[in-house]
Amino acid sequence: MPYLLDTTLLIDHAAARPGAVALVQRLFEETADLFTCDAVVAEACSRGNDVELAAIGVMIEALEYVSTHPDAARWAGEARRVRGATSPRTLGDALIAGVAWSLGATIVTRNPDDFVRMGVPVLAYEADAPG
DSSP states (O other): OOEEEOHHHHHHHHTTOHHHHHHHHHHHHHOSOEEEEHHHHHHHTTSOOHHHHHHHHHHHHHSEEEOOOHHHHHHHHHHHHHHTOOSTHHHHHHHHHHHHHHHTOEEEESOTHHHHTTTOOEEEOOTTSOO
16 A cells, blocks of 8 residues: 655654654555655755754655656645635645545545545554554
């Protein structure tokens, strides 16, 4: 099963939050279909200290990078328009959802509501859950 790792997972993994660390380990053991995209990379690299950004960089390199295809971008725009999620904050989420849609992937996130409303499959986790 393909998975698109959301920004929350990259940030939580870099911060060594137990639930995120355990989930990333499990996903790498179970499947080779782990993706990231331009919206996730831009969001994840927009905050954090040098150590966290270095850890995020290592994670990005370990994932298959997928650029947002025009069809995915159009789908994202339609999803925002139809579902009324047009605040600036949801643009990145819509693009991430569009990439997941185009890959037939499940989004792995700590914020499932951000993506469920757009109609894409989600694997939710709790960052501080015991590993």
